[in-house]
Amino acid sequence: MSGGILECRNLTMRFGGLVAVDRFDETLVEGELLGLIGPNGAGKTTVFNMITGVYQPSSGDIFYRGGSIIGLKPHRITAGGIARTFQNIRLFDDLSVLDNVRLACHHRVSYGILDAVFRRYKFHEGEKEILRRSTELLELMELSSRSKDLAKNLPYGEQRRLEIARALATGPSLLMLDEPAAGMNPQEKEDLSELVGRIRKNLDLTVLLIEHDMAFVMGLCERIVVLDYGKIICRGTPKEVRTDPKVIRAYLGGSVDA
Amino acid sequence: MSFGDIFSYNFVVYHLISVGIFAMLALSLNLINGYAGMFSLGHQAFWAVGAYGAGAVIVHFPFQAPGVVVFGSSLLAGIGLAALAGFVIGVPCLRLRGDYLAIATLGFAEIVRILLNNFDWVGGSRGLAIPRVLIEKTPATEVWFYLFFLVFTVAMTGLTVLVCRNLIHSSHGRAIVSIREDEVASELIGVNVTYYKVVAFLIGAAFAGLAGAIHANFFGIISPKDFGIMPGILILLMVVLGGMGSMSGTLLATVILYFVQQILKLKLFGLPSTIASAIGWPPLMRLADTMETLAVDRWQVFFAILLILLMISAPQGFFGKREIWDTAAYKKLAGLFRSGGRGSGSAAGEGKT
Ligand SMILES: Nc1ncnc2c1ncn2[C@@H]1O[C@H](COP(=O)(O)OP(=O)(O)OP(=O)(O)O)[C@@H](O)[C@H]1O
Numbered sequence: 367m368s369g370g371i372l373e374c375r376n377l378t379m380r381f382g383g384l385v386a387v388d389r390f391d392e393t394l395v396e397g398e399l400l401g402l403i404g405p406n407g408a409g410k411t412t413v414f415n416m417i418t419g420v421y422q423p424s425s426g427d428i429f430y431r432g433g434s435i436i437g438l439k440p441h442r443i444t445a446g447g448i449a450r451t452f453q454n455i456r457l458f459d460d461l462s463v464l465d466n467v468r469l470a471c472h473h474r475v476s477y478g479i480l481d482a483v484f485r486r487y488k489f490h491e492g493e494k495e496i497l498r499r500s501t502e503l504l505e506l507m508e509l510s511s512r513s514k515d516l517a518k519n520l521p522y523g524e525q526r527r528l529e530i531a532r533a534l535a536t537g538p539s540l541l542m543l544d545e546p547a548a549g550m551n552p553q554e555k556e557d558l559s560e561l562v563g564r565i566r567k568n569l570d571l572t573v574l575l576i577e578h579d580m581a582f583v584m585g586l587c588e589r590i591v592v593l594d595y596g597k598i599i600c601r602g603t604p605k606e607v608r609t610d611p612k613v614i615r616a617y618l619g620g621s622v623d624a
Numbered sequence: 625m626s627f628g629d630i631f632s633y634n635f636v637v638y639h640l641i642s643v644g645i646f647a648m649l650a651l652s653l654n655l656i657n658g659y660a661g662m663f664s665l666g667h668q669a670f671w672a673v674g675a676y677g678a679g680a681v682i683v684h685f686p687f688q689a690p691g692v693v694v695f696g697s698s699l700l701a702g703i704g705l706a707a708l709a710g711f712v713i714g715v716p717c718l719r720l721r722g723d724y725l726a727i728a729t730l731g732f733a734e735i736v737r738i739l740l741n742n743f744d745w746v747g748g749s750r751g752l753a754i755p756r757v758l759i760e761k762t763p764a765t766e767v768w769f770y771l772f773f774l775v776f777t778v779a780m781t782g783l784t785v786l787v788c789r790n791l792i793h794s795s796h797g798r799a800i801v802s803i804r805e806d807e808v809a810s811e812l813i814g815v816n817v818t819y820y821k822v823v824a825f826l827i828g829a830a831f832a833g834l835a836g837a838i839h840a841n842f843f844g845i846i847s848p849k850d851f852g853i854m855p856g857i858l859i860l861l862m863v864v865l866g867g868m869g870s871m872s873g874t875l876l877a878t879v880i881l882y883f884v885q886q887i888l889k890l891k892l893f894g895l896p897s898t899i900a901s902a903i904g905w906p907p908l909m910r911l912a913d914t915m916e917t918l919a920v921d922r923w924q925v926f927f928a929i930l931l932i933l934l935m936i937s938a939p940q941g942f943f944g945k946r947e948i949w950d951t952a953a954y955k956k957l958a959g960l961f962r963s964g965g966r967g968s969g970s971a972a973g974e975g976k977t
């Protein structure tokens with residue numbers, strides 16, 4: 367199979383006796399926005415962790431732009447163009463909002479350690495470029511006025527946005543969002559939905575989105591994959607998924623055998 | 625040692641140089657413990673390697689050469705060998721966190737000390753006497769000897785501050801700091817965590833090596849016991865008290881702790897017994913005597929207790945991760961001065977970030 371920006375082949379993750387993800391098979395086409403949903407503990411975050419190199423899959427393969435990324439260190443995968451946010455916000459709490467974003471620009475820093483120590487021309491140029499990019503992203507995520515605040519002092523919704531800004535600063539082609547709307551009120555969710563749609567268009571991103579909120583996913587995604595107990599139990603358009611009996615059963619808490 | 629001696633030129637300069645050496649040690653440890661967040665207990669090993677590297681080069685210099693050349697080579701050897709040691713210890717410690725890293729680095733430092741104790745070509749447990757290669761230390765030249773080392777040490781301390789500051793306020797420095805904040809997040813936003821851990825260890829060790837090389841050249845005698853756990857704890861205490869991740873805090877704590885230590889070692893300048901014998905009441909004289917003896921023999925205990933208390937009750941030290949000029953109290957103070965028509969004090973500090 368070709369044409370996919372990301373291909374997961376029989377991706378499996380075992381934790382001891384538990385099969386958290388069981389033969390996950392899915393291809394993301396460039397530019398699409400795919401929703402990954404499922405009840406608690408279904409294995410959604412585990413899929414993210416395997417793709418970003420946090421976990422080594424027990425078996426299976428992951429191809430990004432045609433090449434396998436299994437065994438690569440997370441920072442290499444990020445540099446390759448896959449960025450993510452975290453379900454439990456993982457900002458650098460004691461650093462400023464600006465520094466959080468600047469850090470994500472680091473992997474393509476244009477100057478070396480000695481350039482920094484001797485404050486050479488290259489350092490100043492490189493810092494200017496990093497600052498320009500970061501400022502731009504903070505503006506995009508409507509966080510400019512917060513740039514000097516410590517990340518931990520931001521309200522919850524802004525922290526979520528900062529996570530996205532930081533992920534974008536790595537310059538990804540594939541953006542993976544892990545429950546970005548969790549804990550937000552309906553108005554914030556609506557704004558976020560609009561924002562995700564906008565950055566995706568403006569930055570030509572492929573997006574993989576985990577979300578519990580059905581309405582949020584249904585409104586945003588063209589295609590949805592449903593996980594339950596590590597297995598894909600259904601995939602299709604929002605409409606198809608919503609009316610699928612297996613999905614309904616999974617969300618109502620009944621046991622499902624796919 | 626009488627009270628008047630503390631105002632003599634030799635005495636003052638001697639201690640200023642010592643403070644400078646400790647400042648370099650504390651600042652470089654701050655890079656590892658404070659900024660990179662790797663709790664190392666082995667900094668004394670890099671200091672030792674620097675001192676012994678420099679000493680060995682001088683003692684075993686292979687040919688006749690001008691003093692400047694020998695002196696310069698000894699510095700380079702100290703820095704280079706310590707950096708190498710930093711690399712050697714940094715790499716295996718990469719996978720270790722927290723307590724495990726602390727124990728491993730402490731073990732490494734003890735190994736270095738024990739090895740030095742047994743290497744006869746650097747004097748073994750007897751220590752190593754290092755000839756003065758640049759300026760003789762005779763009664764006639766002593767003034768110049770002290771002056772040179774004062775200027776040189778101050779310059780090198782300044783260099784350490786500058787390098788640390790320039791590094792930290794750059795993308796590479798931010799990468800180092802992000803490891804302390806959240807290693808996993810750091811790796812996932814594209815920071816090569818492994819690389820920057822080694823970099824922090826290597827640069828920290830190199831500056832400790834420079835401090836060691838100056839130490840060897842200035843004191844002229846070194847022995848393995850100078851680089852044991854207790855001096856290591858003293859350096860650590862300077863960083864912890866000042867605030868891990870605060871250069872100005874570390875410098876302030878270095879000055880304070882160094883002089884507290886010296887005052888204890890110098891029997892509190894003999895003041896208690898002087899006062900007690902002036903009063904002339906025997907129990908008071910005995911008490912003064914005990915105090916002085918405790919100060920000399922047990923100052924390490926006070927410092928170890930202070931370290932434990934600090935780690936439990938105030939692990940953020942004076943300034944936490946901030947610089948003095950970033951604290952609320954300083955800004956208030958600066959604001960007072962500014963409104964009084966004085967120049968802005970904090971502008972320089974804020975410009976750095
Ligand atoms: N490091 C780990 N060690 C052991 N078990 C784990 C680990 N990580 C995840 N699991 C288990 O794997 C299963 C899937 O977890 P995962 O976090 O992927 O679920 P999720 O779909 O993201 O759920 P949620 O909606 O609650 O976030 C769970 O049963 C979880 O307990």
Ligand SMILES: [Mg+2]
Nearest residue numbers: 410411412453
């Ligand atoms: Mg999850």
